[in-house]
Amino acid sequence: MSRWFAPGRINLIGEHTDYNDGFVLPLALAMGCTTTLSPAADGWTVVSAQTDGEVEVEPSGLADRPDVPDWTTYVLGALWLLRDDGVEVPPLRIEVDSDVPTGAGLSSSAALVCSVVCALDDHLGLDLGPAGLLALSRRVENDAVGAATGGMDQLVSLRGEAGHALFCDMRDLTSQPVPFDPAASGLTLLVVDTRAPHRHADGEYAARRQGCEEAARRLGVTALRDVTASGLDEALGRLDDDELRRYVRHVVTEDARVLEAVEVMRGGRLDELGPLLTASHASMRDDFRITVPEVDTAAEALLSAGAVGSRMTGGGFGGCVIGLVPADSVDAAGDVVRRAFADAGFGEPTVFTAASEAGARRLEA
DSSP states (O other), X not given: OEEEEEEEEEEEEOOSOGGGTOEEEEEEEEEEEEEEEEEOSSSEEEEETTSXXXXXXXXXXXXXXXXXXXXXXXXXXXXXXXXXXXXXXXXXXXXXXXXXXXXXXXXXXXXXXXXXXXXXXXXXXOOOHHHHHHHHHHHIIIIIIOOOOOSXXXXXXXXXXXXXXXXXXXXXXXXXXXXXXXXXXXXXXXXXXXXXXXXXXXXXXXXXHHHHHHHHHHHTOSSXXXXXXXXHHHHHHTOOOHHHHHHHHHHHHHHHXXXXXXXXXXXXXXXXXXXXXXXXXXXXXXXXXXXXXXXXXXXXXXXXXXXXXXXXXXXXXXXXXXXXXXXXXXXXXXXXXXXXXXXXXXXXXXXXXXXXXXXXXXXXX
């Protein structure tokens, strides 16, 4: 039997830059998904602690995959792909249990996929190594699930380090730990799960990605990461589509904010991270246009409660907002957010603190 845990994540800064070959700065969370893998008599059986019943299928590849509930695709995807790669995957029972809230923008999907991939690698003795684990987990989401994600979520779920954020270059998939200790600066990372229903998230996400790729094509660059901050005005002047101009402005300025965030964090100047978070939120709201009223309300409420900075985290159109809040104001900040939601007629949000934890790891059976 093999038992593995992989965490969800918060992205401190660097939104929609991953699929533009840019920079991101996520951290792994304490919450995540545990996968327990054990031999079976025949077939593949998938069980979730969050769903009633079991799903049993005959082994197959991706091309002849059976019709299964959507959530099981995140589990079975790795098995289908390994079969297609020529790996003999024996009968298995796969049990998953996650405490990452779905739809919150904390990457419950990457936690699920990465825990399954790591458990399979261990149980089957594949010895995929860091690069192979990342590649397979990305293929599950991109090819089996059909989600056009950029790879950041899987990267930090696999490689996160406690007490650190993970500075990732999404062009070459290298990563470097960056110290993240809010308490040393008298701050706390506060998370507001707005519980806002995602509005057209899948189609809008794909539209943003396609728009960024089209803008890069028109500008004659491989990806928008190749447009520098100093060359932004010149690049914008070459585009006659206002929507594409907004996309480019967000991605280029967001990459610059990530690089500045890494610099101030390495220098122990965490209070200087706050304005970067707030500027990132404004860019997502005004240029990339991926926020919704609930997340804007949460971000504004945190600032009014004394946060040094706040921003939406995740792909957008719902989900969570983070704020760096003075440690002695955490409870009061939560109250301010809840009152703001009540005044706006929104449902009550969930508010909790978070810290950076380790990435995927084997658990004792």
